[in-house]
Amino acid sequence: MRADWTEQRLYHLIFEHSTEATVVVDDDGRVLLANRAARSLRGVEMEQLFRWSAERGADLVSFRAQLRVGGRATGEVQVRGPDRKVRHVALEGRAHGPLYVVTVRDVTERRAEAEEVRHLRRLEALGFMTASVVHDFNNVLTAMVCSASLLARALPAEDEAPAALARGILDAGDRAAGLVRRLLRTLRREATPPERVNLNTVIEEARGLVELVVGKSIAVNLNLDAALGDTLLERERLDHLLLNLAANARDAMPRGGTLTISTANLPMVEEGAHPAVHDGAYVALVVSDTGAGMSPEALERVFERFFTTKEAGRGTGLGLASAQCFVTQSGGVLSVRSAPGQGTSVVIYLPRAAPAPAVSGARDSLPEPAGGGEAIVVVESDDHVRLAIRSALSERGYRVLDAPTGELALRQSALANLRIDLVLADVGAPGLTGAEVAQQLQARGHAPRLLLMSGLADRDLDDRGVDSDTVLRKAFTTEALARAVRQALGDGARAPEATAAS
Ligand SMILES: Nc1ncnc2c1ncn2[C@@H]1O[C@H](COP(=O)(O)OP(=O)(O)OP(=O)(O)O)[C@@H](O)[C@H]1O
Ligand SMILES: [Mg+2]
Structure with missing residues (x-):
């Protein structure tokens, strides 16, 4: 070792060039020594940091008390820098007699990140909550829209004003359903299709x-x-x-x-x-x-x-x-x-889009498909929606059994002396799924088709393993319901085999 490299000098070198900001302070808060990293810690002045006064907060008081009593301490304190900005600083100290050696770390960024993560979690929770509210809202809307379309049909044609009011409700319901779909898509960050x-x-x-x-x-x-x-x-x-x-x-x-x-x-x-x-x-x-x-x-x-x-x-x-x-x-x-x-x-x-295929524009004015006495089991837990669906389908010439759960629906079908042609079930109905109801009916000699309905977003349906393309979307009008049912039944007469019970 060279003569001028005294041990003391080496220790000083190690202290001075450590990347960890380190200071030596006494019990009065006087900073006796601060290494280079400590001196260059931006926005934190060491003298300011170790002013042990009570108004600096309980954290700093407790840090000093730990050092005095236990000889070691960790803590996190806040300090206002020369730029007036508050920095969060983590301290770790050891007492050596009357002197404390303390390492100082600026954790302001980490704090901000943690705060951001908390914020994102809160937003996510809010998203979940909104999604479930929206889902229930969809049921309310389905009941409203279906009832309004039943009302519009029930009103005598010569009574123009009430019929126009009922159509007004339907229109508003349709628009609300559009808003709900958009909200669901936004919540699930799905792109809105053009x-x-x-x-x-x-x-x-x-x-x-x-x-x-x-x-x-x-x-x-x-x-x-x-x-x-x-x-x-x-x-x-x-x-x-x-x-x-x-x-x-x-x-x-x-x-x-x-x-x-x-x-x-x-x-x-x-x-x-x-x-x-x-x-x-x-x-x-x-x-x-x-x-x-x-x-x-x-x-x-x-x-x-x-x-x-x-x-x-x-x-x-x-x-x-x-x-x-x-x-x-x-x-x-x-x-x-x-x-x-x-x-x-x-x-x-x-x-410019290619000219629209003639059918799609005229879809709503097509004659409404009607039933030919086919029997439909409806599984829907919302009473109002179930009632609206039952009325709409009965009115169109279907025989309808309805129940809030799959189990009850099966019991009803066992009691009724009917051959079941279709199971219309909500994806979210509690208990047996629509597919399970259809399978059990099949095992009992029925040959039902299956039509699922839902107010969930595409991704939620995917998560449940349901092909979202085949699902009847809530909120629907009675016309949309009638079309979907007719299509599921195979447009023509009774189907000989169950095909959709998957
Ligand atoms: N019709 C206009 N006539 C005159 N200046 C316009 C017109 N439209 C936009 N500008 C100018 O272009 C600038 C940018 O417009 P832009 O709509 O992007 O932003 P903004 O209107 O200033 O704010 P924001 O739309 O986000 O509220 C405007 O501040 C204005 O100077
Ligand atoms: Mg603007």
Whole structure:
């Protein structure tokens, strides 16, 4: 060993260059020695940290007491740094006579992460709770919608007003069912499948809301091409986009003006198509205002997330960015034309969908399928839903046995002198599953088909091993129920064999 490498110096080297922030403090909180890591610990001043006063909190007082009495201590304390930010610091100390050697670790980030995990868990729990509420809500809705459709049928045709009211309930129920499905999908983070929509219909339906958004001083003009083709996209996001553009137009016309929404099949009358749009298979949507317009600099940045010229608290700068994202995801193109004092036009091209197959549009007006005396066992635990299903099916000429559980349904079928043709069971019914009921009936000489119904989201059905494509989705109308039952029974007469009892 070199003469100048005294043992003391080596110890000092080890202390000074340890990566662990370490200090030596006395019982009065004086820091006698702090190594490099301790001196460079950001946002934590050692003198401040070891001020043992009571107002620094019980944790620090207890840390010192442990050192005094037991000679060792661990603890976590908070300290406000020179930047005024609170840091969480973990301490580990050993007493050597009147001196304490303490290692100091900044655990603020770890604390924040733990807090985030807790937050996510809370959200997840909330999601589960919401999902179960939604599931029950779906049953309520099914009962409502089915009862309303029964009511609509029961009312004499000449009584127009009550029939219109019943249809109103049905419509509202349908929309509520749509909302519930969307909520379930959001909860399960499933993508919403695109729908075939006609922009004109969406715009006409959104008109009321758009007028509300822009206020009375702005006139709303619709200029819709009656021959407009359909397009495929997420309907709710389109509503959102229209409202976003309307809000932008309103902000650009504080003293009033005109907002025009036009649609057209391509090619557009004005200026021709966007370079990225090649052929005629697009529909165009143009939202223009007579407002202030944009400077070239602003125009260049409109699609940047968080770019806004609005005062804090008014704009987030996400409106056009998310509009563009949605349009691009739908296979379209969005562009903005604007100049100061010249107003602004947002031009959107969306791919045109192939013409709809004739049947699907006319589906609701097809003659309603009826029963021919087939016997159906309904397993549904919700009394109201069960009652509505029973009424709807009996009215259509089916013989119906219904029970809240599979076991009771089996008992009922044993008592009734009927040949069971169909088991209609809720996926979530307690006890025997629909498939088990069907199998047991088969063992007793029946030949039932199986139709499952559910208000659960696709993933939940997958988790239960149920093919979600074959399930009748709640909330359904009595018409949808009648169609599904007829289809499950094989559209024609009685089926000779059970086929779906899997
Ligand atoms: N119709 C318009 N006329 C004039 N300027 C507009 C128009 N639409 C958007 N802008 C300009 O583009 C900026 C970005 O618009 P965007 O919709 O993305 O965000 P925002 O409206 O500011 O905030 P947010 O929509 O998130 O509330 C606006 O702040 C505004 O300067
Ligand atoms: Mg906006």
